[in-house]
Structures are given as C-alpha cells and as structure tokens.
Amino acid sequence: MNKLTGIRRLVLDVLKPHHPSTIELAETLSVIDGITGVNIGLYEVDQKTENIKITIEGDQIDYNVVRQAIEKLGAVVHSIDEVAAGNRLVEEVPTLQDR
Amino acid sequence: MNKLTGIRRLVLDVLKPHHPSTIELAETLSVIDGITGVNIGLYEVDQKTENIKITIEGDQIDYNVVRQAIEKLGAVVHSIDEVAAGNRLVEEVPTLQDR
Amino acid sequence: MNKLTGIRRLVLDVLKPHHPSTIELAETLSVIDGITGVNIGLYEVDQKTENIKITIEGDQIDYNVVRQAIEKLGAVVHSIDEVAAGNRLVEEVPTLQDR
Amino acid sequence: MNKLTGIRRLVLDVLKPHHPSTIELAETLSVIDGITGVNIGLYEVDQKTENIKITIEGDQIDYNVVRQAIEKLGAVVHSIDEVAAGNRLVEEVPTLQDR
Amino acid sequence: MNKLTGIRRLVLDVLKPHHPSTIELAETLSVIDGITGVNIGLYEVDQKTENIKITIEGDQIDYNVVRQAIEKLGAVVHSIDEVAAGNRLVEEVPTLQDR
Amino acid sequence: MNKLTGIRRLVLDVLKPHHPSTIELAETLSVIDGITGVNIGLYEVDQKTENIKITIEGDQIDYNVVRQAIEKLGAVVHSIDEVAAGNRLVEEVPTLQDR
Amino acid sequence: MNKLTGIRRLVLDVLKPHHPSTIELAETLSVIDGITGVNIGLYEVDQKTENIKITIEGDQIDYNVVRQAIEKLGAVVHSIDEVAAGNRLVEEVPTLQDR
Structure with a gap:
C-alpha cells in the first residue's frame, strides 16, 4: 500500500x-484539485492592501499550485503559519510550554 | 463531475x-436563493445609524445579490470579514501566530 | 416550494x-404561536426597574406579537441584540475582526 | 394540542x-413535583449565613412551591437570575453586546 | 413510583x-455504597497539612457516611462547595450575574 | 459483586x-499492568534537571509500582496533583469557589 | 498478549x-512508518532560522527515526514538549496546580 503523503x-x-x-x-x-474548502479572514485593511489569513483544507493540496494562483491574482504569501500532512489531519496540541 | 465552487x-x-x-x-x-440562514448581531448603535454584523450561510451564496439587497434597504457593506467557499465549509483555524 | 422566512x-x-x-x-x-422556548436573564436590578435579556427561539417568531406582549406587561424593548432567520438557525461566527 | 407553558x-x-x-x-x-434535578453552589460563607446559587431543572417547575419550600427552611430568595420556559429549554445566547 | 432523592x-x-x-x-x-467515582485534587500543601478538593459522584451518596470516612482518616470537611440531587445530575449554569 | 476500587x-x-x-x-x-496510557509534559528545563507532569490513566493503577519505576530511573515524585478512583473516572468539577 | 508500548x-x-x-x-x-499525521506550526521567524512546533501522531512513532529525519534536513530538536505512550492516547489533564 502506498501511503498518502498529501x-x-x-x-x-x-x-x-x-x-x-x-x-x-x-x-x-x-476549485483547485485536491482542495475541499477554503476560508479567508480579514486581519487588517490598509489604503492599498489587505492582510488576510487563508485556511485551506483538502486531501492532496499542492502548495505550488496554490501559491501560483495567489500570485496570479496579484497577492503574495508572507508566511506558512500551519501545515498538516498525512493519512489523518492532526491538530496542533497546546502544551505546558505554550502557557 | 463539476466541482461546486459556491x-x-x-x-x-x-x-x-x-x-x-x-x-x-x-x-x-x-429568502434569497442559495441562502439557508442569516444571523444579524448589533455591534453599536448611534443616533442615526447602527453598525451590525451579518453572518450568512448557504450552499451557493451570490455576494452581488446580497450586496444589492443590503443597499436597496439603505445600508452599506463596510468590509467582508470572512468568506468560506468549496465543497465543505472550512472554519478559520487559530494558529500559533494568532496568540 | 415556498421558502420559510421565519x-x-x-x-x-x-x-x-x-x-x-x-x-x-x-x-x-x-405560549405565543411560533415560539418553542424562552430564556430570561437578569442584567441589573434598580429600585424600580430591572434590565433583562430575553432569548427567544422558535420557527416562526412574530416580533410584533412579542413586542406587544412585552409592552402589555409594562416593559419596553431597548434593542434587538440578535436576530436569526431562515431555514436553519445560523450562529454568529467570531472572526479575526472581533479579537 | 395544549402548549406546555411550564x-x-x-x-x-x-x-x-x-x-x-x-x-x-x-x-x-x-422531590418537589415537576423537578428533575437540583444543583446548589456556595457563593460565600458568613458567620451566620451562606449565600448560595440554586439551579433547578424540570418540566413543570412551580416557583411558588419552590419559594415556600426555601422559606420554610429559613432561607430567602434574593433574586431570580435566570428563568427558562416553553416546550424546549432555551439557553441564554452570548451576543456582541455582552462582550 | 417513589422519586429518587439521592x-x-x-x-x-x-x-x-x-x-x-x-x-x-x-x-x-x-468503595462506599452509592458512590461510583471519586476525584481528589490538590489545592495547597503546607508543612503539616494539605488542602484538597474532593469531587464525588454516584446515585445515592450518603454525606454522613462520607464525612465519617473522611474524619476517620484524620481529615476535616471545611465546606460543601457543590451539591447535586434528583433524578438527573443538574450542572450549575453560569448566568449574567456571574460575569 | 466486588466493587472495583482501582x-x-x-x-x-x-x-x-x-x-x-x-x-x-x-x-x-x-507497559506497567493496569495502565492504558501515559502523557508526559515538560514544565521547565534546568541545567541538570527537568520538571515534568505525568498523567497516567488505566483501570487498576498501582501507585507504588509507578513510583518505584519512576525512582528506578533516577526521578522523584514531588506531589500527587490529582487522583481519580472508582467504577467510573470522575473529573474535577469547577465550582463557584474556584472563580 | 503483548502490550503495545508505542x-x-x-x-x-x-x-x-x-x-x-x-x-x-x-x-x-x-510518510515515516508508524506515523499517521503531522502538524507543523510557526512559532517565530528570524533572518536565518524558523522556530517551529511539530505535533506528530501515530501508533508506533520511533523518535530516533523522527529526529534523524529532522536533522537530515538541517533542523535540530530543542525540546520534547509532550510525549504520549500506551494502548490509548492520554491527554494532559489541567489540575488545580496549573491555575
């Protein structure tokens, strides 16, 4: 069996x-292949730009395709704040070090 | 199969x-097509105006129809604070960067 | 099919x-038609008055009937803090703008 | 059908x-009729008295019977902080005005 | 039917x-009759004593038996911070007065 | 029936x-008998030592066996912060006194 | 039966x-054996480095294999903030001592 690495x-x-x-x-x-849903929230609005947070979920998300689609619309990725990969979506777990 | 992009x-x-x-x-x-429910909360009341927060859920929401209905009643959209699209409604996920 | 607009x-x-x-x-x-339940909480008590919060849920709530019943008992509605309408009860969703 | 107004x-x-x-x-x-359960929490203890919070749930709670039982034991009701009535127990919903 | 008053x-x-x-x-x-489980948490440790919080759940808890068992082990009950009784375990409900 | 006292x-x-x-x-x-799972979190790291929090769940945990295993690895138990015993795992319940 | 110690x-x-x-x-x-999913969150970005938090879940995670894979990509493990082992994943439980 091939493991899903998506x-x-x-x-x-x-x-x-x-x-x-x-x-x-x-x-x-x-509508990009491998994506089942997208959520976009508004962090901050400036005179010419908007700082947004994009949450994408799916089973085989191709980051390069996502980034190119974002750049084609004139936007730019500042940072990848969270990634989850594997057979099952694992959530970040708050630990004693995070308090 | 056509992907739902709503x-x-x-x-x-x-x-x-x-x-x-x-x-x-x-x-x-x-009652607008593609909308299954609407929630309106009150942010702030002024002498002549009210600042409200409208949460709309559905499977094929047409923003232009929504905005026109809002404007027809004399109101105006200040900002789109959240959008979710796709086959499945994805929630915004709090990350380490949001703390 | 007629859409429920209640x-x-x-x-x-x-x-x-x-x-x-x-x-x-x-x-x-x-016991008003279209109402399935009512919750009343106490915000503040004064010498002659009480400021209360009424949460009403149902499938076809008629606000005018509600307001008249409230006024008939000598009370007055200060503001409508939340309304939900449609086929499904939609909750207000906290966004990045609310933090 | 008679509506339950309890x-x-x-x-x-x-x-x-x-x-x-x-x-x-x-x-x-x-054990009072119409009551399925009672929770009593301790707010504060004084030399001679205790300030407590009583949460009562049931399907047909008679407040007068409850109050008389409380007074018969030498206690007194200061305020009714929450009431829920109807076919279904409705919870108080936090709104934007409560933040 | 006899009502359970436990x-x-x-x-x-x-x-x-x-x-x-x-x-x-x-x-x-x-292992006391009528008790299904016990949780003990540590509030504070002193040189000679420990202040603890005991949460006991069951269907017919006899407080006198519990208190005697506690005292037999050299401990003493300072206060009863919560009691729930009836056919169903009712939780304390936070109200507007508790905020 | 013997009651489980574990x-x-x-x-x-x-x-x-x-x-x-x-x-x-x-x-x-x-792998100790009566233990179904263990969670270890890091409170604080010093030059020579680590302060950790061990959460152990099971149906018949023998504290003496646990303590000996811990001490055999050169570690020492500072305090028992929570214990749950009985037929059912009871959680600590926050009360009005804890606010 | 051999106990799973993973x-x-x-x-x-x-x-x-x-x-x-x-x-x-x-x-x-x-894709490492025994791992079912991985979540990586961004703590902080510096000029040359990124401080990240890796949450890994599975049924038989081999820490040495994980660490070597991390080091092969030029990264280094600063601390192990949480470990869970056993037949069942046990969560860290907040106690009175953590408040």
Whole structure:
C-alpha cells in the first residue's frame, strides 16, 4: 500500500491588493484539485492592501499550485503559519510550554 | 463531475439606518436563493445609524445579490470579514501566530 | 416550494418594572404561536426597574406579537441584540475582526 | 394540542442560615413535583449565613412551591437570575453586546 | 413510583494531614455504597497539612457516611462547595450575574 | 459483586535528570499492568534537571509500582496533583469557589 | 498478549533553516512508518532560522527515526514538549496546580 503523503491543511498569511476581492480569491482557490474548502479572514485593511489569513483544507493540496494562483491574482504569501500532512489531519496540541 | 465552487459563508460588517429594522433585513436576506440562514448581531448603535454584523450561510451564496439587497434597504457593506467557499465549509483555524 | 422566512431566534434587551415577575413574562412569551422556548436573564436590578435579556427561539417568531406582549406587561424593548432567520438557525461566527 | 407553558429552569440567588445544610435543602427541593434535578453552589460563607446559587431543572417547575419550600427552611430568595420556559429549554445566547 | 432523592454529586473542600495519602483517601471513598467515582485534587500543601478538593459522584451518596470516612482518616470537611440531587445530575449554569 | 476500587487516573509532578529521556520514561510506565496510557509534559528545563507532569490513566493503577519505576530511573515524585478512583473516572468539577 | 508500548504522540520544539520549507518537512515526516499525521506550526521567524512546533501522531512513532529525519534536513530538536505512550492516547489533564 502506498501511503498518502498529501497536505491536508495549509494556513497562509497573505498580502493582497483590494482587487480582486477575497470572494474571488476564495472561489478561485476552492476549485483547485485536491482542495475541499477554503476560508479567508480579514486581519487588517490598509489604503492599498489587505492582510488576510487563508485556511485551506483538502486531501492532496499542492502548495505550488496554490501559491501560483495567489500570485496570479496579484497577492503574495508572507508566511506558512500551519501545515498538516498525512493519512489523518492532526491538530496542533497546546502544551505546558505554550502557557 | 463539476466541482461546486459556491460561497458557503459570508460575514459582513454593515452600516445601516435604524429603519428598516434588523428583523426586516434578516427576513429579506434569508429568502434569497442559495441562502439557508442569516444571523444579524448589533455591534453599536448611534443616533442615526447602527453598525451590525451579518453572518450568512448557504450552499451557493451570490455576494452581488446580497450586496444589492443590503443597499436597496439603505445600508452599506463596510468590509467582508470572512468568506468560506468549496465543497465543505472550512472554519478559520487559530494558529500559533494568532496568540 | 415556498421558502420559510421565519425568525428563528430573537435576543432582546428589555427594561421592565419589578412586577409582573420574569417568571410571568417567560410564561406569557413561551405560549405565543411560533415560539418553542424562552430564556430570561437578569442584567441589573434598580429600585424600580430591572434590565433583562430575553432569548427567544422558535420557527416562526412574530416580533410584533412579542413586542406587544412585552409592552402589555409594562416593559419596553431597548434593542434587538440578535436576530436569526431562515431555514436553519445560523450562529454568529467570531472572526479575526472581533479579537 | 395544549402548549406546555411550564418553567424548565430556575436559577436563584438565595441567603440561608448554616442549618439546615445545603444537602438537606437540595434533597427537599429535588422531590418537589415537576423537578428533575437540583444543583446548589456556595457563593460565600458568613458567620451566620451562606449565600448560595440554586439551579433547578424540570418540566413543570412551580416557583411558588419552590419559594415556600426555601422559606420554610429559613432561607430567602434574593433574586431570580435566570428563568427558562416553553416546550424546549432555551439557553441564554452570548451576543456582541455582552462582550 | 417513589422519586429518587439521592445526592448525585458532592464537592468538598477538605483539610487533611499528609498521611494517609490522597490515594488511600480516594480508594476508601470510592468503595462506599452509592458512590461510583471519586476525584481528589490538590489545592495547597503546607508543612503539616494539605488542602484538597474532593469531587464525588454516584446515585445515592450518603454525606454522613462520607464525612465519617473522611474524619476517620484524620481529615476535616471545611465546606460543601457543590451539591447535586434528583433524578438527573443538574450542572450549575453560569448566568449574567456571574460575569 | 466486588466493587472495583482501582485508581483510574494519577497526575504527578516529577523532577528528573535529563537522562533517561521523557520518551523512555513514558514507554516504561505505559507497559506497567493496569495502565492504558501515559502523557508526559515538560514544565521547565534546568541545567541538570527537568520538571515534568505525568498523567497516567488505566483501570487498576498501582501507585507504588509507578513510583518505584519512576525512582528506578533516577526521578522523584514531588506531589500527587490529582487522583481519580472508582467504577467510573470522575473529573474535577469547577465550582463557584474556584472563580 | 503483548502490550503495545508505542509512542502515540510527540510534540517537538524545533529550530530549522528557511529551506527546506515546513511543507517539505511535514511531507517527509508524514510518510515515516508508524506515523499517521503531522502538524507543523510557526512559532517565530528570524533572518536565518524558523522556530517551529511539530505535533506528530501515530501508533508506533520511533523518535530516533523522527529526529534523524529532522536533522537530515538541517533542523535540530530543542525540546520534547509532550510525549504520549500506551494502548490509548492520554491527554494532559489541567489540575488545580496549573491555575
């Protein structure tokens, strides 16, 4: 049996111009192969840009395809804040060191 | 199989006059095609206006239809605070960067 | 198919005299058509008045009937803090803008 | 069909002498008709009195019977902090106004 | 039908010497009739004593038997912080007055 | 029927040298009779020692066997922060006195 | 019956260079035998390094294999913040001592 090694969640910190809207961005990302759903939240709005948080879930997310789609719309990925990979989506567990 | 690309949730920050009421606004939005439910909360009340938060869920929400319905009642969308799209509604996931 | 456009939840900020009691008010509201349950919490007690929070759930809540029943008992609605309408009760979703 | 108008939950702020104990009070209230369970928590202990919080759940709670049972044991109801009535127990919902 | 009037939960604030240990105390209490489980947490340790919190659940807890077992091991009950009685275990419900 | 009097959970505050590692300690404890699982979290690291928190669950935990296994690896139990015993694992319940 | 003594969860505090990315690291770890899923969160980004938190779940995690895979990619394990071992994954339980 081949193990599934796919990315199951990506959380990205992204800077984008006001246009296209987060709605268009969400629609664009949600139809990419291997993605089952996309959530985009608004961190902060500036005069010319918006800082957004993109949460993507799926069973085989290809980060390069995601990044290219984001850049094609004039936005840029600042950081990859969370990645989950494997047969099962594992959540980050708060430990005693995080308190 | 065609992938569903529909918007599943919209959270809007809206400024409205006191009339029509949030009840009328909720009723108006809740019967739009592709919308299964609407929640309206009150952020702040001013002498002439109310700042409200509209959470809309459905399987194929058309933002343009929503925005026009809002504007027809004399209100205006300040920002789109959250969008979710895809086959499955994905929630925003709190990360280490959000603490 | 006709879409249900009914109000499913109302949260009201209400000022009332000490009598009738919140118990009588809860009983009165709970038997109104379209209402399945009522919760009344006490915000603050003054010498002559009580500031209360009324949460009403149902499948076809008629706000005018609710307001008239409240006023008939000598109380007054200060604000409608939350409304939910539609086929399904949608909860308010906390976003990055609410932190 | 007659609608059930019964009280399903009562939360009472009560002042009582040290005797009888909260255990006796809980047992006394729990056998009253229409009551399925009682929880008594201790807010504060003074030299002669105890300030307690009584949470009562049931399907047809009669407040007058409850109050008389409480007073018969030498205690007094300070305030009714929450009431729920109707076919279904509705919880108080936190709104944007409560933050 | 006779109504069950039994105590279903007791939370006790107890002062005990270091010996016997909380483990022996938990084992002793857990085999008393009407008790299904015991949890003992450590509030504070002093040179000669330990302040502990005992949570007991069951369907017919006899407080006198519990107290005697505690005192037989040299410990003493400071206060009964919570009692639940009735056909069903009712939890304390946070109200607007507790915020 | 004999009542099970076994310990179902132990939470221990332990001081250990850096070696053996928490991984070896977890493996050693997890195979002891009556133990179904072990969790070890890191409170604090010093130059020569580590302060750790051990959560052990099972149906018949023998504390003496656990303590000896811990001491055999050069570590020492500072305090027993929680014990649960009985037919059912009872959780500590937060009360009004804990706020 | 042989008891399973395997590690079921590891939470690691790791320092890594910017390349390879957390995505490559997550993919590499997720295909190791005995691992069912990996989550990597970003604690902090410096000019040359990233401090990350790796949560690994599985039924027989071999820490030495994990550490070697991490080091082969130029990263280093700072501390093992949590380990869970045994037949069942036990969570760390917050006690009165942690408040």
